Amino acid sequence: MSQEIEIEFKNLLTEEEFTRLSNRLSFDTVELIEQTNYYFETKNLQLRAQGSALRIRKKDNQWTLTLKQPHSEGLLETHASLTAEEANLWIQNKPVDKPDIVQQLKGLGVKSKDLIYLGSLTTRRKEMEYQGTTVVLDHSLYYGREDYELEIEAASVQQGQQVIKQLLEELNIPKRETDNKIKRFYQAKLQSE
Template identity: 35%
Template sequence: MTVLEIEYKTLLNQDEFNRLESRLAHVKPITQTNYYFDTSDFVLKAHRMSLRIRTFSDKAELTLKIPQEVGNVEHNQTLLLPEAKEAIKTAILPNGEIKTLLVQKGIPLEELLVLGHLTTIRRESQTSIGLLALDYNQYAGLKDYELELEVLDAEKGKIDFDNFLEQHNIDFKYAKSKVARFTSTLKKNDQ
């Protein structure tokens, strides 16, 4: 499945997170873990792409994100949990659209490795302005809090997101993507 993902996000401080979490207390939290793939010399990153397997308690998904002028084209491939665990263990991708796309783009599949993982506890709610996700993320001994709004219309979505932040007394704090935040910890660890 291929979709265009348009989202706005901000990092939150703990107080902002707690206030939003209490408003979403009726939403059951879901734990998901992203396992990020690239080569040792970051060929995917150089092509501005990101590749992950996201696992849940009962299923998994392989995702390739390719940035566009607005948003990302997201290619998703459903995996069985044992299939995902094997791919994470071996860094060998299962056959399908994503593997084919990577080959077409000249990515050396034999050089892929799992860089590590990031675990998110997410509360997700469909609202009148879009799909709202409140995330508590843990990775590389760090934690952060994040609010995402996934929208269909970029201009209207930006206005709605800014209004939501203002209504909830939240200061916008630039949030790199989860993979970028995770990858930045690798560079620190390598120094």
């Protein structure tokens, strides 16, 4: 089973703040990665009610199914590789069972046959190592919206908090309560209906 604990800190940015941060950390020399997340949920939002989310991510022609669940130090992520054909079946609401994901879903009281495809979110991402963390700048597009985000991925809560605080203070960027991408996606989807 492929699992990991994700410890990350996020802050939404204006386009101008995004550009300033990109210039400050010399992100212009970093490769741009484009990835698309395809989100799934039950009709009665069982995953969301438990603070969980299920997505397929296409990145570098690789397809990965990921279940995110709350964990005391961040998020527990369970991953399973998919072929392009399997991913397309999922998007057509014909989920292909992956044992590790099925097991975790069962613990949440969710059956894969009850999952439906909700839509997608595309992110243009740049990332680099910085002070023992990974600093990520994301420009995301979904439901006719776009947003800019700073994300810090760290090995510990303390380290992540220290780096994001330092960067925000140094560039005079206000700390903003920032929902994760899936929550922002849900809000946009609900407002578009």
